[in-house]
Amino acid sequence: MDREKYDALVDTFFKWDQKAIVSIFEELLSAAEAEDGHRALRPMSQNYETAQANPEIHILPGNLKDARDAIFPYFWGTDSWNSPLHLENVRGPANHASLIGAVACLLKNPNLCTDRYSQRSNELEVKAITALANLIFYHTDDPWGVFTIGGTISNLYGAKIGIEKVIPGAMQKGLGGQRVVGICSQASHYSNQTVAGWVGIGTEQLESIPTDQDLAMRTDRLAERIESLYREGTKVAYVVATFGTTDGFGLDDIQAIREIIDRLASQYDQPTPQLHVDAAVGWALTFLTEYSGQRNTLEFSDELLGIVRRVQQHCAGLQYADSVTIDFHKLGRGHYPSSAFIVNRRADLKFLARSVSDTPYFAEADARRDPALFTLECSRPAIGPYSVMASLNAIGLEGWRMLIARSLELAEKLKQGLEQLDYCRVLNRNTPGPSVNWWVLPKGRNAEEIFQQLVAGELSEDQRNRYFSEIRRLLDKREKMMDPTLDARLGLTTDYGFRPGGVEVPAWKAVFFNPATDDAIVERIIYGLEELT
Ligand SMILES: *Cc1c(COP(=O)(O)O)cnc(C)c1O
Numbered sequence: 239m240d241r242e243k244y245d246a247l248v249d250t251f252f253k254w255d256q257k258a259i260v261s262i263f264e265e266l267l268s269a270a271e272a273e274d275g276h277r278a279l280r281p282m283s284q285n286y287e288t289a290q291a292n293p294e295i296h297i298l299p300g301n302l303k304d305a306r307d308a309i310f311p312y313f314w315g316t317d318s319w320n321s322p323l324h325l326e327n328v329r330g331p332a333n334h335a336s337l338i339g340a341v342a343c344l345l346k347n348p349n350l351c352t353d354r355y356s357q358r359s360n361e362l363e364v365k366a367i368t369a370l371a372n373l374i375f376y377h378t379d380d381p382w383g384v385f386t387i388g389g390t391i392s393n394l395y396g397a398k399i400g401i402e403k404v405i406p407g408a409m410q411k412g413l414g415g416q417r418v419v420g421i422c423s424q425a426s427h428y429s430n431q432t433v434a435g436w437v438g439i440g441t442e443q444l445e446s447i448p449t450d451q452d453l454a455m456r457t458d459r460l461a462e463r464i465e466s467l468y469r470e471g472t473k474v475a476y477v478v479a480t481f482g483t484t485d486g487f488g489l490d491d492i493q494a495i496r497e498i499i500d501r502l503a504s505q506y507d508q509p510t511p512q513l514h515v516d517a518a519v520g521w522a523l524t525f526l527t528e529y530s531g532q533r534n535t536l537e538f539s540d541e542l543l544g545i546v547r548r549v550q551q552h553c554a555g556l557q558y559a560d561s562v563t564i565d566f567h568k569l570g571r572g573h574y575p576s577s578a579f580i581v582n583r584r585a586d587l588k589f590l591a592r593s594v595s596d597t598p599y600f601a602e603a604d605a606r607r608d609p610a611l612f613t614l615e616c617s618r619p620a621i622g623p624y625s626v627m628a629s630l631n632a633i634g635l636e637g638w639r640m641l642i643a644r645s646l647e648l649a650e651k652l653k654q655g656l657e658q659l660d661y662c663r664v665l666n667r668n669t670p671g672p673s674v675n676w677w678v679l680p681k682g683r684n685a686e687e688i689f690q691q692l693v694a695g696e697l698s699e700d701q702r703n704r705y706f707s708e709i710r711r712l713l714d715k716r717e718k719m720m721d722p723t724l725d726a727r728l729g730l731t732t733d734y735g736f737r738p739g740g741v742e743v744p745a746w747k748a749v750f751f752n753p754a755t756d757d758a759i760v761e762r763i764i765y766g767l768e769e770l771t
Contacts, residue, residue, distance in 0.1 A: 247299050258302050265306070266313065274320045277723040282315030322754035323722075326729035328484055328519050328673075330751030333571040339628025340573040343620050350385065350618040351610040359620045360607065366623040369630055370564055371580050373524045374517070375557050382587055383561075383580035384609050385622030389518035390429035391614065392563035392579035393478065395590065396514030397433045398614075399561065399581075400476025402589035404509050409592060412438070419443045419467060422478040423455035425488045425735025427516060430478055439475070451693070452668045453488020453735045455479065461498045468506040474499075476512040481556065482520020485731045485747055487671025489520060492555035515559040518577070520671065522569030525638040527553045536639060545646050548670045560586060569642065569672070569751070572625035587612050645672035645750040648760055652748060655764035661771055663689045665734055665745050675734045675745040678712045679705060681771040693738045706744050713746055716770050725766060726759050 249255075273279060296304065320331040348356035350363055363385060371381030386392045397420055401408050405416060418439045422430045424446045434444035445467075447460045460477070467474055477499055479490035496513055503510040527550055529536075531543045538546065556562065559582060566576035581587060590612035610616055633641070652674045656662040663685035665675040679685050688705055691697050697705070713730050726748065733742035748763070 243299075250299070250301055255302070262302055262306050269310075269314060270318065273314070273318070277321060277323070280722070281317040282311070284315075319752070320754075322752045322756065322759060323724075323726045324752055325726045325748040325750065325755065325759075327747075328568050328749050328751060330571055330753075332567075332573050333629055333633065335629045335632035336570075336572040336576075336625040338632075339624035339626075340621050342628075343624035348620045350620050350623075351613070351616050352608040356620060359623065360609075362627055363609075363620065363623040366626040366630075367578060367580055370521075370566075370578055370626065371582075373527070374521060374562055374564065374580065375559070375582055376524075376527060376554070377557065378582055380584045381580055381582055382584035383578055384613055385575075385618065385620075386577050386579055386613075386615070387575040387619070388577045389427070389516065389563050389565045389568075390432055392518070392565075392577045393427075393429050393514065393516055394433045394436060394614065395579040396478065396512055396516075396561045396563065397437050397476050399586055399589040400512030400514065401437060401439065403512055404473040404475045409590075416473060417443065418473045418475045419445050420476045420478065421445045421447060421460065421463065421474065421511075422516075423447050423449050423480055423483075423488075423490060423735075424737055425449045425453045425455075425483040425486065426478060426480045427484050427518065430516070449488060449736050451736055453483050453486045453666060455490045455495070457491060457494045457498060460495065461502065464498065464502050465506075468502060468508060474508070474511045476514055479513065479515045479559070480520075481515050481517035481552075481562075482523070482671055483735050484519060485673065485734045485745070486666035486675045486736075487520065487669040487673045488666070488735055489552045489555075489669060489671075490515075492558045496558035513558065513560045515556060515562040517556070518563050518565040519568050521562070521564040522638070522642050523549045523671070524553050524556065525635065525642050526550060529639055536636065536643065538643060539647075541650065542643060542647050545650060545670045546643070549646070552670070557582075566622065566626050566629070569645075570626065570629060571641075571751075571753075572629055573621055575619065576622040576625045578622060578626075641753055642672075644753065646670060648672075648750040648755060648757070649674050649748075651757065652750075652760050652763065655760065656767075659685075659764075659767060661685050662767065665689075665736070665743070672750040674748045675731065677709050678746055678767060678771065679708050680712070683708075692741070692743070695739050702741065709744055709746070712770060716766065719770065720766070724762060726755075726763055728763070 318331060319329050348359035350356050350360055353360035367383040368381060371378055375381060401418060404418060405413060420434055420439060422444065430444060431441050435441045445463060447455050447463060450456050464474055477495060479492050479495050481489055492515060499511050499513060526546050529546055531546060561579065561581045564578045566572040566578065567574045570576065649672050653664045653667060656664050656676050661679045661681050661683050663677040677685050710730065729747035730744065731747050732744050734745040736743060
């Protein structure tokens, strides 16, 4: 081999040429900032047509600028959701404290599978998990957990513990042909379907319980369902309570669910199902758990304090969970992937443990130092712990309270504005969260009346379809008429989570994730409806 060429290659790609690296960072930063500065600038259209046809690989070794050039058209074309006009989904800009954490992580590239490959980064994961657990469970003695690549996987861990609880040894022996079910609400995230399929109980064994008008699982129906499952001899492995549904921010009553599953399991002499809480979106409300309304140091309005009090009541329910999913890459405005799976009691991890002989290359494995003994993944990125600890401590509790409270305030403002319009109906009036689901019907219609008729089962299928298509059509029309530099981008959900008579109900949707979204943007949404309908 030509040693000179080889050495040049190693110098370019494995030595720290700080100047070269920093100058490319500067270029990328300035491109990102330039994109944000122009609201009229559109993301680039995709070119899937030839994406597979031309998967070029350069022949000769180049330099770091070639790396830049290879990705730049896609970097520039990709929307970082930094625009304050983005309200269509639970997605917003990542915070820059997280950026510092994530970049630091990338510089070291630790692997969290065992502390030999991650050294102190593993310790950082323990810290990050404990910090989040203290927020969530409020008072907890012995929590534990791991970062995963997303809420779906965190939910999978919860389901898996439940399966092991009702079929001990399923990890080794499988389900043995037994019927095992999981339970969630009709407003829960579709990842619960994914999980039921992947853990092997089958998506058809995922039972979904109807929700009430506030998008919370109906606990009366839950109790009925569990009783009839127990009577027919079916095992109930887990119940997933949702803390903040993705569209409308419904919050299940975790304490009531706890009471039901404990009572029925003991009555029917069954192992208690795992109570897993999917708080992928909703966990961030817990920043407000200890906010004192009396001292009110952040000068929240009376109205906001009222919402905060309701939030605090909901958060108190989290202590009844066995395990919880937290997506820091959602309301934590952290970088992907920063999802955490946390158990309230460390002992529950034994349900995930495989013996050391199953992971032979971790010879000196120790469950505390070597999460790979119980994780689904082998190699595991450390972006989560770095993003979480950098963000929590740079922004601080008070900072987080301001961020989440501002989201609640803007959502409330939009709800109140919409309530003034007869042809609109706010669908998630009582969920204290950053999202608003609502109907817009043509002027002259009384949306409240139509909603009540729908709930009472008084609308024919034809009538329903007409109203629902009006709701969709008006959103299409708004999209055609809107000024992309001034008008917020809204979302549409085809099923916001409450299904009267089993009917899926569409809704307009706005989610206040972006800290730069302001009152004027909300006002413009409301005034714009007057011209639209
Ligand atoms: C987003 C979301 C998930 C899935 O999380 P990912 O990180 O996208 O995998 C699960 N549950 C809820 C409620 C969510 O909003």
